[in-house]
Amino acid sequence: TKEKSLNFIEQIIEEDLKNGLSQDKLRFRFPPEPNGYLHVGHASSICLNFGLGIDYDAPVNLRFDDTNPAKEEQEFVDAIKKDVEWLGFKWDKEVYASDYFQQLYDWAVEFIKKGKAYVDSQSSEEIAKQKGTPTQAGEDSPYRNRSVEENLDLFERMKNGEFKEGEHILRAKIDMASTNMLMRDPIMYRIINASHHRTGDKWCIYPMYDWAHGESDYVEQISHSFCTLEFLPHRELYDWFLNQVYDENKVRPKQREFARRNLSHTVVSKRKLLQLVQEKHVNGWDDPRMSTISGMRRRGYTAAAIRNFADTIGIAKRDNLIDVSLLEFCVREDLNKITDRVMAVLDPIKLVITNYPEGHEEWLDAENNPEAEEVTYRKVPFSRELYIERDDFLEEANSKYFRLTLGKEVRLKNAYIIKGESVVKDENGNIIEIHVTYDPDSRSGSGSEASKRKVKGTIHWVSIPHAIAAEIRLYDRLFTNENPDGNKEVDFKEFINPDSLKVITGYLEPSLRTAKDGDKFQFQRLGYFAVDKDSTNDKLVFNKTVGLKDTWAK
Ligand code: ATP
Ligand code: MG
Ligand code: MG
Numbered sequence: 001t002k003e004k005s006l007n008f009i010e011q012i013i014e015e016d017l018k019n020g021l022s023q024d025k026l027r028f029r030f031p032p033e034p035n036g037y038l039h040v041g042h043a044s045s046i047c048l049n050f051g052l053g054i055d056y057d058a059p060v061n062l063r064f065d066d067t068n069p070a071k072e073e074q075e076f077v078d079a080i081k082k083d084v085e086w087l088g089f090k091w092d093k094e095v096y097a098s099d100y101f102q103q104l105y106d107w108a109v110e111f112i113k114k115g116k117a118y119v120d121s122q123s124s125e126e127i128a129k130q131k132g133t134p135t136q137a138g139e140d141s142p143y144r145n146r147s148v149e150e151n152l153d154l155f156e157r158m159k160n161g162e163f164k165e166g167e168h169i170l171r172a173k174i175d176m177a178s179t180n181m182l183m184r185d186p187i188m189y190r191i192i193n194a195s196h197h198r199t200g201d202k203w204c205i206y207p208m209y210d211w212a213h214g215e216s217d218y219v220e221q222i223s224h225s226f227c228t229l230e231f232l233p234h235r236e237l238y239d240w241f242l243n244q245v246y247d248e249n250k251v252r253p254k255q256r257e258f259a260r261r262n263l264s265h266t267v268v269s270k271r272k273l274l275q276l277v278q279e280k281h282v283n284g285w286d287d288p289r290m291s292t293i294s295g296m297r298r299r300g301y302t303a304a305a306i307r308n309f310a311d312t313i314g315i316a317k318r319d320n321l322i323d324v325s326l327l328e329f330c331v332r333e334d335l336n337k338i339t340d341r342v343m344a345v346l347d348p349i350k351l352v353i354t355n356y357p358e359g360h361e362e363w364l365d366a367e368n369n370p371e372a373e374e375v376t377y378r379k380v381p382f383s384r385e386l387y388i389e390r391d392d393f394l395e396e397a398n399s400k401y402f403r404l405t406l407g408k409e410v411r412l413k414n415a416y417i418i419k420g421e422s423v424v425k426d427e428n429g430n431i432i433e434i435h436v437t438y439d440p441d442s443r444s445g446s447g448s449e450a451s452k453r454k455v456k457g458t459i460h461w462v463s464i465p466h467a468i469a470a471e472i473r474l475y476d477r478l479f480t481n482e483n484p485d486g487n488k489e490v491d492f493k494e495f496i497n498p499d500s501l502k503v504i505t506g507y508l509e510p511s512l513r514t515a516k517d518g519d520k521f522q523f524q525r526l527g528y529f530a531v532d533k534d535s536t537n538d539k540l541v542f543n544k545t546v547g548l549k550d551t552w553a554k
Helices: 008-018 040-055 074-086 097-113 124-130 148-159 209-220 229-245 270-278 293-299 303-313 324-338 510-514
Strands: 028-030 060-064 094-096 117-120 169-172 187-191 205-207 224-228 254-258 261-263 320-322 340-342 348-353 361-367 377-383 385-389 409-412 417-425 431-438 468-475 501-508 520-523 527-531 541-546
Touching (some): 008 040, 008 224, 028 040, 028 224, 040 060, 040 074, 040 224, 040 261, 040 293, 040 303, 060 074, 074 293, 097 148, 097 169, 097 187, 097 205, 097 229, 117 148, 148 187, 205 209, 209 229, 224 229, 229 254, 293 303, 303 324, 320 324, 324 520, 324 527, 324 541, 377 385, 468 510
Parallel strands (some): 028 060, 060 094, 224 254, 340 520, 348 431
Antiparallel strands (some): 169 187, 187 205, 348 385, 361 377, 417 431, 468 501, 520 527
């Protein structure tokens, strides 16, 4: 059904279709555990599963893998739904592993009756000691041959809340000599005395991931269950559990594995991201430095850019570290297309045009977005006193310096050609004002001879009496190390960059006064910036999303 070259996941699906699986039986799922906010790694998995849904016109379930009430919360469920929607995907059913707690329990009772499960009453330390090693068989639990009646009685009482955590567990009775350690009588249920965000206090036994996941896939009739590589050894157990309940007339779900996506200079693990939040290394899950989807959104990344990034890196069979600059490239590429160009000065120095009439102002035309299909213009105010960037001026410079210097000309973007005349210094010799003259005939777009004059540089500016001051948050990498998670000896937090956030005041052209949370702009010559949710009516706050690739000359 597909022409382009297929990745190995698509090949598996195509093979199954060839072997008789009908196309209308295809169904996928994205199965997050609601124990944190989704991160860029999850974005890959979302794009994979929902992308397959689109390509094969198949439904995709959003399944919350909510089997551990001690770590899961409604807040995370809500955040996950918001992120998947924001990325642009629609799920078929919103489902929860907890929807199947009764079914899973009933199946477990069947297992006990068939001699395929037993209640073990040892401590977890004792059980661990009997596990053996990959080259040495494990030892049977003394409870392995409990009678069916005793098992049924204990299991029911576990469910009824008669025991404390750790007193009993239910184990599948498989093979204590298996070369796959996961097959050595794995745990199916443990007692947890915590309130569940959906089932409340109804249950005090909770299924383990391996027990719940495959059976949930089966209940939902998922055809292909894609997970990350660390689950490869779990596949045998996934299949064993399925074999016990499988009915031949139904779709048999298939677990297949792909490589986890890791991103350089960050961590992609909810547990580690949670530590950053709890220990206040960042300001919440949606801090713009975080690798979370909500952090990237707040930073100003677009859903299209993240989807494009996920498609570009594709899926792999081996774990590897993707350079964050590739993600930034995708972000820049999209923002270049969609953002309006505006002028903002972030490190201001005052410039006075000595031959421009005092008290006068004029409103000049400025192009919004040269990449847009239909080019539109806005008005920007111009006056005698402007801010320009401090590093756009040098008193003396060589011929390779294309910005402002004494005795030479530059163009003020959208405005006039000016010539550096003199500087005013404070008692320490620091320049506090630059005095220039302008050529009144050189206004951009006026069509005059002087307006067509070629000068070497163009610099941006804002009119001081019209400028709005705004808080600008500049970000650096959150970790100084490319792979903060890569060294098992060193805690990832050792690599936190102490200077990852810098807050400054910038001066913006007044058209930005009406900008709203989430609006994105290119501050010309500086980069892409997005309005932060901390903005108020009195004060705008911007996040620097990403710098420009230095195309237009400084
Ligand atoms: P974490 O350790 O961050 O909690 P997880 O795998 O336990 O990750 P889940 O909520 O269970 O998180 O993941 C939901 C889905 O997203 C799973 O199918 C999982 O394999 C996938 N996934 C998680 N992290 C990544 C990643 N870095 N790259 C690709 N897929 C991922
Ligand atoms: Mg996890
Ligand atoms: Mg998980």
